[in-house]
Amino acid sequence: MKRDLTPWLLLPIVALAMLPLMSFSTWLTLTIAGAAMGMMLFLMASGLTLVFGLMDVMNFAHGAFITLGAYLAVTVLGRLSGWGGPDSLAWNLAALAVAVTTGAIATGAVGAVFERVIIRRVYGSHLQQILITMGGLIVAGQLVIVLWGAQPLQVAKPVLLRGSFLLGGAAIETYRLVAVVLGLLVFGIAYLVLNRTRIGLLVRAGVENREMVEALGFRIERLFVAVFVAGAALAGIGGVMWGGYQEVVTATIGDEMTVLIFIVIIIGGLGSVTGCFQAAVLVGLTTNYVGYLTPKLALGSNIALMVLVLLWRPRGLFPVAKQ
Amino acid sequence: MAEKILLQLEGVQTHIGRYHILHGVDLSVPEGGLTVLLGRNGAGKTTTLRTVMGLWRASAGRILFDGTDIAAMATPDIARLGIAYVPEAMGIFTGLTVRENLLLATTAGRFDDARLDAVFALFPVLKTKWHDAAGGLSGGQKQMLAISRAMVEQRRLMIVDEPTKGLAPAVIEHLIGGFHTLKQSRTTILLVEQNFHMARSVGDSVAVMDDGRVVHAGTMADLAGDEALQGRLLGLSLAAHQ
Helix, strand or coil: CCCCCHHHHHHHHHHHHHHHHCCHHHHHHHHHHHHHHHHHHHHHHHHHHHHHHHHCCCCCCHHHHHHHHHHHHHHHHHHCHHHHCCCCHHHHHHHHHHHHHHHHHHHHHHHHHHHHHCHHHHCCCHHHHHHHHHHHHHHHHHHHHHHHCCCCEECCCCHHHCCEEEECCEEEEHHHHHHHHHHHHHHHHHHHHHHHCHHHHHHHHHHHCHHHHHHCCCCHHHHHHHHHHHHHHHHHHHHHHHHHHHCEECCCCCHHHHHHHHHHHHHHCCCCHHHHHHHHHHHHHHHHHHHHHCHHHHHHHHHHHHHHHHHHCCCCCCCCCCC | CCCCEEEEEEEEEEEECCEEEEEEEEEEEECCCEEEEECCCCCCHHHHHHHHCCCCCEEEEEEEECCEECCCCCHHHHHCCCEEEECCCCCCCCCCEHHHHHHHCCCCCCCCHHHHHHHHHHCCHHHHCCCCEHHHCCHHHHHHHHHHHHHCCCCCEEEEECCCCCCCHHHHHHHHHHHHHHHHCCCEEEEECCCHHHHHHHCCEEEEEECCEEEEEEEHHHHHCCHHHHHHHHCCCHHHHC
C-alpha cells in the first residue's frame, strides 16, 4: 500500500530550519529536549486520539488519567527510593519501570470503571460527553487532593536519571533520553498492534465505519472498552513520565496539558496514532525552539502551527476516513 | 416438495425517529434462490434490509431466519448466523488494503484458499490490487470488493443493496456474471436493485414494495412477462428502468 510520506518531511524541515538560528550544541540540546517532550505528549495523547476516532467520544477528563499517573509516580518512586541511589543505573531504571507499569495498570483500571459508569451512558451525544467528562475531570482533581493532599509533591526521581551527559558539546538529560526510548518503544508496539494484529485491524476498521464492523459480526462495544482502557493506560504512562520530568506534581498537572494534547491530536488527524506521534514530536520541537528564541510565544507557536497545518491539510496530517 | 423459506418477514414495522417507514412488511426468501426487492425510491427497500440486519430495530413483527426470530438480536449476532450484508454505500474500509478488507470478513482471521481462488476467478482485478488501499479503487472495483467480502466465506444468506448504483454498463455486466456464479453455488441472495436489466437477468423471485409494504410477490418470470402488471406496480414498464 502506498504510504503518504509527505508529512514526515515536516520534522526534518522544522529541525533544520532552526539550525542557522543557534549554535549546534544548543540546537542539539533543544532537539533532544523537544523530541523527549514530544514522546511524552505522544504517550499522553495517543489514547485520546483513538478514543475519539473509534468511539467518537470527546473525553475532556483524559487529563485526570495523566494526573493520576503523575501522582502514582510520586508514590511508587517514593516507596522505591532505595532503588534510585547512585550505585546502579539498572536499579534506577527498574524503579522507573515499576512506576510506569503501576501507572499503566492503575489508570487502565480506573479507565475501565470510568467507561462503564460514565462514558457508556453518553455515547452519541457530544454535548453530554463534554459536560460529563468536564465534571469528571473536576471530581477526579478533588479525589486526588483527598488522597494525596493539596500541597505540591516532589517526585523522587532516581538519582542517575537526574543528571545529564555531554554529546557533541551539548548537555543531554538522561531522563529525556529515557523518555525518547520509551516513547519510541510504545509507538513501535502501538504500530505493530494496529498494523499486524487482528484486533488492530478491527480498531482501524472501527475508526472508519463502526456499523460495517458490526455487520461483519464483531461486537464493537468490546473494542470500545479495550481501546478506552488502553488509552487511559497510555495516559497513565505519560503522566508518570511527565511527573518525573516536571519533578513537582500538583492536582492540575494533567489539566494543564489538555490544550497541548488537543492541539496534538488535531494536527495529527483525529483517530490516527501515526499522526499523533508525528504531531507530538512536531509540537515538542516547536515548543522548545520557540521557547528558546522567543519564550513568550511558546504556546502561541503551537496554535499557529496547528492553524498552518490545518490550512495545508484541513483534517490533519494523517486524516482517517470516516463513513 | 415445497421450497424451503430461509428468511421470512411477518408484519415487520420500523420507525426511524418519529418517522414510520415500514408499515407491516411480509416477505419470503426461498433458500438457494435469488429474490429481488423492487420498488420506487422511498418505498422502504433499504430500511427492510437494515431492519433484517438489526441496524434499525423492528418496532413490530417477526423476522425469522431458518425458523429463529432474529428481530431482537444484535447486528453482530445476526451476522454470525451466516448473513452477509453489502450496504448501498458498500461499506468498504478505504484506509485498509483489499486484503485487509477481505480478511475482516473471515471468522477465523485466515483465508480459505479455495474460496479466495473463486473470488479471484470472479473478480481478477482484486488480485492485482491485493495490497493496495481500498480507497484507491474505482467505484466498480469497490463494489466487487464489497461483494467479494460477502463471498470469502460460506454464507447462508447474502443481502445486497443496489450494487449497480452509479456503475458503468460494462461493470454491471461483470457483476451480473458474478451473481450468476453465486447462484450456481446455491447461495441464497436477497437483492435490492433498481436496474431491471440486472434484476431480470439474475432474479428467481421478486417482491415489489410501495409505501413501506410488499404489494406484490411472485416469480421474476411472471413479472417480466406482464407489462400491465409492471405498469400497475411500478408506474412504468420495467424496460424503462434499463
